[in-house]
Structure formats: structure tokens, C-alpha cells
Amino acid sequence: MSDVSIETAKATGADQLQIGTARDFFALLKPRVMSLVVFTGIVGMVVAPGSIHPVLGFMALLCIAVGAGASGALNMWYDADIDARMTRTAERPVPKGKVTAGEALGFGATLSVISVVAMGLFVNYTAAALLGITIGFYLFIYTMWLKRRTPQNIVIGGAAGAFPPMIGWAAVTGSVSLESIVLFAIIFMWTPPHFWALALYRKGDYEGVGVPMLPVVAGKHETRKQILIYSVLLVPVTLAPVALGFAGAVYGAGTASLGAIFLALAWQVWTAGTHGDEVESDIRAKRLFLFSIFYLFLIFALFLVERVPGLYMPVI
């Protein structure tokens, strides 16, 4: 057992070594995050010009899913010390003592290598390179470097979560293009308001473990302001696919409506703060956080909806 696991086992009162089940190892892959990653990857593949054999497409998606999951496992290995002390993460397999930090490292590293090599051998090298960059960025740049050092951690680190549609696109085309960069930009711009909304009502958790999230370092007022600014910037970015011609009227109308709701929720968070009502502000921040997940899912779903024959109506 690693030091972290021993400490955790002591803290939880576990008096014997526990055996990690398949379910525990699966939990290391952060399945909920993985599902969103896979979904955005699918959209990248569907929107991309050209086609891919279904078996190769499935292999590409599996590599994206496993690579994303491996990043999660490596993150849980590195962050085991702070995960044990945060309410949101205390139930993860490593802090619970069900899987040792060493096992999480071995599991994550093995899956990382397998996913990148398989993507390179069976799909193409561009997609494999992007997958490798994603895993490396999430582990080295976000988890190890930025997360505990700067309040800009999730702004820059958010790039890791933004790569999957670009990887999906590259799996089909073998290249990176402006359209796939726009798909990347949508998730990149969505990440800060999404995570800062969470950090607003979980501020105490981050403060307790010394992670310099924006509300901890700059205060809640500044965070609410930044959420509003990023939300205002996010909406035009989500409409860029219409301007570039790879999304049509259905996507445009849907995204504009969703963007209006997103902005309204961000505005509500801001106004609750300006009235000094911290409790209400936290409630609204939680609402924004939950909606933001739904929002990203729907925006990418709209790309798929437009692929149904007869629904694509070009605007430009």
C-alpha cells in the first residue's frame, strides 16, 4: 500500500487490506466525464467530412474513451492526498482505500499507452498524437503543474477536455482543420464558467486543501464576474459553426436559445452576489453548474440532429 492509502485506511478505520473490484477500477476512469468525452468525440466524427468504417470508428471511440479514462485514473493517483480531504472526491476508490495509489498509476499508465498505440496503429497517427497530447496535457500541465499553483488552472487545463471532438474529427479526416478547432473552442470556453460555478458553492472544499481555485484566491465577487464574462464570450463561439457553414439553422436557433438561458443563469449568479446574498448565489451557482452539463450535451446533440436527412438548412 502506498503512504496515501495507508493514511486513508487509518482515517477510515479500515483494519485490513481491501481488494479493489472491477467496479472500483472502472470508477477510476471517471465514467461520467468519460461519457461526455465519448459523446463529443462521436460528434467530431459525425460532423467531419468523409467517412470511416464503423469498426474503425468504434475502435477510435474506444481509444478516446480509454484514453480519457486513463487520464482520470492518473489524476486520481496524483491527487489522492487532496481527494481524501474533499467532500466531492472522498468517495473515490483511492481515498476509500479500495485501490492503492500505485495500482491507479499502473492502471492509468497502461491504459494510456494502449489507447494511444491502438489509435496510431488502427486509426491514424494524427488522432493518436492528439490523444497522447490530451492525456499528457491533463496529467502534466493541468494535474501536476497548474492545479495547485494558479487560479487559471481550469482555464488553461480546460484544453485537455476540449480535445475529444478534435480527435474524433482527426480519426475521420487524418487532419486538424478550422472546423475542428471551433469544436475545441466551444468546450474550451465552456469549461471556466462550468468549473467556477462548481468552485463557488464548493469553495470551502478547495480552500481546505489549498487548491487555488478562483473563488479561493480572488474571492466570490471576482469569480461571479469572470463567469459572466466567459459566458458572454462562450455564446458567439458556439454560433461560429453556423458562420463557418458546417452547422445550419436548427443548430443556430437551438444554440442561440440555450445560450440565452446560459447567460440568464450566469446573470442570476452575478446579481445574487451583488445583492450580498451568498446563500442564494450558491444555489444559483449550483443551478448554473448543472445546467452547463446539460447545455454542452445539447449543443453537441444539435450537430447530430442536423445530420438527420432533411433537417440541415444552411444559413450562410
Add this chain to the structure above:
Amino acid sequence: MALAHMDEKSRHDIEPPVWSDDMLKQRRARAKAMAWALAGFMILVFAVTLVKLGANVLDRPL
């Protein structure tokens, strides 16, 4: 390593860890899950190989 400094007899005196029935059951379930995952991956790699080869598999010198 502490083991390196032990004489042969002491090494054999070390009590092996006791695996409870529950632990053995969990370990077996984990091994089964891994076997299924590996088998699935193997089948997928075989399918991908066929797809990559395509009709070329029939185009070979006799």
C-alpha cells in the same frame, strides 16, 4: 529489504496473508472482468485487421 537480512528458517516462518472468502471472491470477479475485457479487445483487433486488409487479403501471389 528486510527479507534480505533474514535467514532461511525465518523466511519460512513468515505467515502468508490470510485471504478471506470474500476477498477471494472479489479477486476472482476482478480476474473474470479482466479476461472478458481482454477477450473483447482481441476480437476487436481481429475485426479491425480484417477491415484494414479488406479485399487485399484475397489478392496474394500463389
